[in-house]
Amino acid sequence: MAVFEFRGVEVATGKAVKGFRDAENPKTLRVVLRREGVMLTQATEESERKEKDRRKIDLFAVFKRPGASDIAIMTRQLATLVRAGVPLLESIGALTEQIENEQLVRILTNVRESLNAGTSFAKSLEVHPRTFPPLYVNMIAAGEASGTLEAVLERLADFMEGQSRLKSKVAGALAYPALLSVIGSALVGFLMVGVIPKVKTVFDSLGQALPWYTQLLIVVSDTVAGYWWLIIAVVGGGIWFFRRWKRTPKGKLRWDVFVLKAPLFGRLILLVAVARFSRTLSTLLSSGVHLLQAMEIGRNVLENAKLEAVIAEAIGSIRGGESIAEPLKRSKAFPPMVTHMIAVGEKTGQLEAMLENVSKSYEADVEVRVAALTSLLEPITIVILGGAVGFIAIAILMPLIQMNQLVE
16 A cells, blocks of 8 residues: 555635545545545655655755654654554554644654554654654664553653753753844944945045054954955865864864863753753663663763763673763763762662653753853843944044044
């Protein structure tokens, strides 16, 4: 049975409809839709659509790709349906009719087709790694093996919603200072290129000696206006070389070590990484995933080469018979409270609960630090941009005032 993307018109209302449907061929699809009161106007088999997509470049594909919030909502809805006793196959079919993201609908349609063919849910998701990461797939596999799929889906939904909220808070808090910086930089650039050259013409016509700061401003303006292409090329080349260096294992490690030690942001980045790792490990262990496998998956969500190396070393030590806390404590990369609570959790047999407490504590700490950092960044940004604009204004106005006094 093939999967078709169809478009049609409701006979009763004349409303255009579209979606995905399983059918043996377009003729069968037409009959099925006619029974539902829909007149078929176009039907494209999924394999044909994929071939067409490969031949064309979609410039907006990044924006159409399902995000973490889309996956979290879908998981929550799926958990609700499965908890209500709706079979998994029917639940996925119901989701394809109400989800708005077209790429996610196509993916779920493929998953449904795979389930129809007898493949497990986890294996069906595994072929879409960009949408369903290893964390998601392994938790689903554990839920299927233990018969607790609905509980695992709810844990996954809670986890993904929590991670999405944390990212949104960090991004939202830094959005205003970033926007202010962009607008201020554009304003200073406009003054340098569009205003100062005209003022320079006035100064040259007067033939008076200029203060050193006005001369400095004119030199900077002439450099920006005359060699803007070179400045852009140098900055662009520097960014390209930096990104290329950072993609190398050695460069990534050095940069990530520097990031963790950076003032203001270093501690915040460490707390975010630790909170994400603890939440991931707790969720995986609660879902029945083996410890070493959970550590491997948790290592991949850290997004920091230094911390990933620490977890890789800890995995080797655990295989050698050590506890989890000891290698983490030796590395001195994780905060002492983390290693202490993990050690307590191992001794009391409540490791999952301790890891969840760590994640909650650090997520709360991140929110406090982000709020404090934002309140600090906003005035600093305003002072820097205001100082730049004020310097330009003084450098332009002071010679004019001095010349006016001489005339009097």
